[in-house]
Each structure stands twice: as structure tokens, then as C-alpha cells.
Amino acid sequence: MQKIFLPALVVLTSVIAGHGLAQSLPKPAVDGLRYYYPPERVEPREIETDICVYGGTSGGVVAAIQARRMGKSAVLLSFGKHVGGLTTGGLSHTDGGGADVCGGIAREFYNQIGQRNFKPSAAEDVYKKMLTEAGVEVYYLAHLDKVNRDGTQITSISMEDGLVVKAKQFIDATYEGDLFARAGVSYAVGREANSVYDETYDGIRQPGTGGHNFPTAIDPYVRPGDPSSGLLPRIVADGGVPGEGDKAIQAYCFRMRLVKGEDRLPFPKPNVYDTQQYEVLARLFESGADPRMGWSIDTNNHHLFDGAYFIDFVGGNTDWPEGDWMTREKIFQDHANYQIGVMYFLTHSPRIPDQWRDRFAAFGLPSDEYQDTSGWTHELYIREGRRMLSDYVMTQDNCQGYEVPEDSIGLASYNMDSHHCQMVAVDGAIRNEGNVEIRVSPYPIAYRAITPKASECTNLLVPVALSSSHIAFGSIRMEPVFMILGQSAATAASQAIDDNVSVQNIKYESLAKQLLADGQIIQYEGSSEGPIHPKTLKGIVVDDRDAKLEGEWEESNHIRPFIGRGYRHDQDQAKGKCTATFATKLKSGEYEVRLAYSANSNRASNLPVTIRHAAGEQRVVVNQREKPSIDEIFVSLGKFRFDQQGEVVVSNEGTDGHVIIDAVVFVSVE
Structure with a gap:
């Protein structure tokens, strides 16, 4: 056992500074709820x-x-x-x-x-x-x-x-x-730029992409339609350049334990109750959008309005990771006042329709949990803080099976996941930024x-x-x-x-x-259909991340198999405005050209693909609803002679479903 040493004469010294800190701490949002307790002696x-x-x-x-x-x-x-x-x-x-x-x-x-x-x-x-x-x-x-x-x-x-x-x-x-x-x-x-570790999901995201977005346009200004009135709390005018890094981290919240029944505690009014913090919620209800209420015993951010705006205190945690104890105490109380206030607002504000107020009021806090903190959890959900920088950095390549370390000490298995990091005003509407949900x-x-x-x-x-x-x-x-x-x-x-x-x-x-x-699992023994590494394929591979893209292409890895880190699709939108050009240098000769995609019923059945070869161009139509015939990932576009350059262009012009671009492979014909 450990050895404990006490001085011969133990001096109990009053901590004057500690008493001063205690007096300067912000008042708890509800009785007993605090992050930092300065020492009394x-x-x-x-x-x-x-x-x-x-x-x-x-x-x-x-x-x-x-x-x-x-x-x-x-x-x-x-x-x-x-x-x-x-x-x-x-x-x-x-x-x-x-x-x-x-x-x-x-x-x-x-x-x-x-x-x-x-x-x-x-x-x-x-x-x-x-x-x-x-x-x-x-x-x-x-x-x-x-x-x-x-x-x-x-x-x-x-x-x-x-x-x-x-x-x-x-x-x-x-x-x-x-x-x-x-x-x-x-x-x-914060978030590294994508270029730091050659990633695609790390840095700033395009506002409004990813999941949990606003179901309808919600005005970001204090006085709707009037930019001169200023932005509502925690909404920013400039979200940064997509792909670049910043100090933003995914939002925090308290994971609420909600209960029904006569023994529930009604949602209290927090010590600081600022209704402007809930203006966005009020506007969402007034828009007529479906709240998509999914409250349960363990309620998270996505359980109202599909996570567009609820209990995550987006933008309120930037100073937490490096903050001292007093700074964190203030941030802790800001989060608590906000989130407890959300629940009070939903159950008391006349701006919430009666039928919804009644449904919300059927829930409350547990009387048999968190009794020292008024039924509210004592733990703020710190989704992300500092991250050590050692000689080995876990990256997207590890998560997607692209790089496998030889010194495993355990397994991870959850999605690459980030809650919102910012709310950005774009063209007079609020757009969430930072959400990522990528399967692994x-x-x-x-x-x-x-x-x-x-x-x-x-x-x-x-x-x-x-x-x-x-x-x-x-x-x-x-x-x-x-x-x-x-x-x-x-x-x-x-x-x-x-x-x-x-x-x-x-x-x-x-x-x-x-x-x-000792029972640890350090290698996965189950079936796992991971990504196909381009280096394992026969031929010269041009992945979607190496293609020249025009228009808005959305990244995904939902349906497997796929080449590299994933594939892209046109979101079945902006028809005629999205192209992907797969080009590479080749030795002069004949090649079979193969197109990789994952099939599904929502894909385009009439995808136009143009092959530019030594003798000119040839257009091929591909049905991406049908499973590819080569290894269930490739379809042959034909054999062509190339003179030092190969080029394949995929377009979404006139297509009748989602267009998928994954990779093009040029296989030399012996």
C-alpha cells in the first residue's frame, strides 16, 4: 500500500485566497450544482x-x-x-x-x-x-x-x-x-486543417452539410431581417474556410436523465434565465417545423428538431480545454443555466404551442438521482478537450482501417463523430457547422x-x-x-x-x-468489410479524392465496399452542374477502363461517362442501381488505346438518381 507522511506538527492554514475564490464564484444554476470547490484550508x-x-x-x-x-x-x-x-x-x-x-x-x-x-x-x-x-x-x-x-x-x-x-x-x-x-x-x-494529417473530415466543414441541420430557414438576427440589430447569441458571421483548422471543438451539454410520473421533479428555473438564449427555439416552433421529439430516459441533443438546436451549448466551450478552474466554473454555470433554462422555457413559455408545452411538462427530473444537485447531473459532457501530441497520432486513416498500428492495446468502434462546433449566419439563415457522422x-x-x-x-x-x-x-x-x-x-x-x-x-x-x-480484446475477430486500399488493386488507380471536381459533391462511406476512404455523391441535386474528371499519365498502350461504385436502388440508372482516349472520345451509360460485375465493385467501360494520358469524365447531367463517384482504374491489356 502507499505510504502516507504527515509532518510532526500538522498546520491547518486558512486559505484566504480560497475563501476569496469561493466568494467570487458564480452562483450555481440550481442549488448544489458546481464544478469547482475551492479548498477551505x-x-x-x-x-x-x-x-x-x-x-x-x-x-x-x-x-x-x-x-x-x-x-x-x-x-x-x-x-x-x-x-x-x-x-x-x-x-x-x-x-x-x-x-x-x-x-x-x-x-x-x-x-x-x-x-x-x-x-x-x-x-x-x-x-x-x-x-x-x-x-x-x-x-x-x-x-x-x-x-x-x-x-x-x-x-x-x-x-x-x-x-x-x-x-x-x-x-x-x-x-x-x-x-x-x-x-x-x-x-x-481544436480542429486541425485537413492538410495536417491528410484527412477529409477534420477541419472546418461547409455550413449546413452533415447531419442535424435546420429543417427550415431560421433568421439569425435579433430583429428578424435586420442585420444591423446584430446576431443572436453564439451565432457567428464568418465560420472560416472549409478544410482549414480553428480552435473550435464539438459542443458540450449535460446528458439529462428525464422521467415521467408523479414523483418527477418539475424543471426548475435556473439562476440566470435569459430568454434570448432560446429565441432560436421559439422561431423553430413558430416556423411550423416538426419538432421530432424523441425524449427518453437518457436525452441527448438530437432528441428535438433532430439536433438542429436543443441542449448543445454550441460555441460556448471554446475556452474550456485550457481554462483554469475559475474559468471552467463560469463556463460550467453558463452551460447549466442555458440547458436548465431550455427545459424551463419549453414548459413555461407562451411562445411554445400549448400541445407541445403539455407534452414537455409530462417529463421532469428524477427525485432518486443527483439528490445533492437538485436532480440535475453533476457532470458536464466534455466531448473533447486537449489532445496529446506524441510520436504517433491516431487519425482518420486509423479509423477507416487505412493504417493499422502493430502495437494495439484495445479497440474503438464508434463512428467518426462530431457534434456541431459553430452556428453560422449564411444568406440570412442559421446554418450549423461541424457535424460529422462517418461509419467505421x-x-x-x-x-x-x-x-x-x-x-x-x-x-x-x-x-x-x-x-x-x-x-x-x-x-x-x-x-x-x-x-x-x-x-x-x-x-x-x-x-x-x-x-x-x-x-x-x-x-x-x-x-x-x-x-x-486479463481479458482485453486487442484484435477484432468479427467480420469487417473495410475499405479497399488502392495499392492492393491491379492497375493504375485514380481515387475520387484525386479527381478534379466541379459542383457540390458530398462525401460518404455509408454503403460498402468502396475504394480508399469512401466515395462521393451528388446528393441527387444540381443536375448538369457536377462533374468529376479522373485523369492520369499512362504509358502508351491498350487499357481496360473500370469504374468503381457502390450500387443501391436510389442510384442513377443512366449515368453518362465519357472516356477520352487516343482515337477520340466514347460515351458509355452506366446503371448504378445494378451491382458491378467485377468483384462487386467495378464495371468495365471497355478497352481503349491511350497515348501517355488517360481521362474519364463522369457527369450528373440528366441523371435520375444519386450519382456515385469512387474510383477509376486503368488496367493494362497484356
């Missing part, structure tokens, strides 16, 4: 342990349990009054994490509470029981103050209340990467992605705010995955102690052997 004390886990998230809980199971002493430091993060603070079911991709301690946990319709308090009870059984000491209200280093080694970390923890290994299990940032480890915040198959996460650069820190592992691009993190960021990575991190930390090496120099073969022995 400093009690100097020191703990020595093998492994220190900072961050009471689900990943932190599992890491601490695994450290003890590996025979190491361990402490868990939680910033708030609870352990379990979002799993015990909002979720009632988990996305992803099925038994075919999630094993180990995470599977033990889910076998006890289930993965759907569990109570957050029950989940926390199970976590606490597992922590107690493992012999983990838990310290609450542990607010990081200082990180002490000797070269590339962290020697100890200090909390604001006087607690100092010395350890051989440290694990940063916070959602925001607070420990590694204070330790001087490199990190990123289960894929491995690299050990190197949770390991800092050796030049920066050699006894720290980061299983939550790991090294990844914005869009890759959007897939990885599921609670079961954090639990998986927490167990793997603690296993690696224990091996580093046993072998007296840095975390970068443990033997991966030994790590993988231990993970498998």
Missing part, C-alpha cells in the same frame, strides 16, 4: 505510491483498479465529489463497447450494470465497490496545483489543498489532459498514442486525452474505450516499474500477453 501531507492516477473518469477508475491487480500500490485523485465521469454523471446507456470489442475490467463492469437503461448512481456504486475490493485509496476534490519534475520524470504532483503525491508512474485520466499539460507535454486543441469498423488503438514523446516525459501515460486528431478522437471518445485504455495504461505502467524502464521502452510483446491474459 490547506493540510500539508505527502503520499508515496507506485502509480498515481489523476482523473476520476471511467478510464481513471479502471486504471487504478488494474494497477492494484498488477500488485502495485495506487491512488486515484478525482477533481470532483464523484468517480466515474460521464458513466456515473449522465449516461444511462453506452454507445459502442459491445462484447466483441470490449473485454477486461470494462466487461466486468458492464456485466454488473448492463449497457442500457442503467442508473448513474448504480454505476457509481459498482465502481466504488470495485475500487474498495481492489484496495484503491480515492481522494476527492483533488485540484492539481503543481507538477514537479526531474528531467523527463515527474517526481510528484501537488494539489491545492496541500496533498502531495510522489509516485513512480503517473496516469493522466482527465478528459482535458490537465496533468500532461502542466507537465510540459505537447498537445493540440472496429479498429486498434496504438500504445504509442497514449505515450508522450520520450523527450518530454518518460513516466506518464494518457489513456483519455490521447494523441489523436480532432476527427479520430470523435470516434475514440467513448466511455468503454476510455476504460479499455485505462486498463492498458496501468498494465504498461506496472511493467515499466518491474523492468525499470521508461514507458516508451517497455516490451510490447509482454504487454500484449498480459492484456490478453
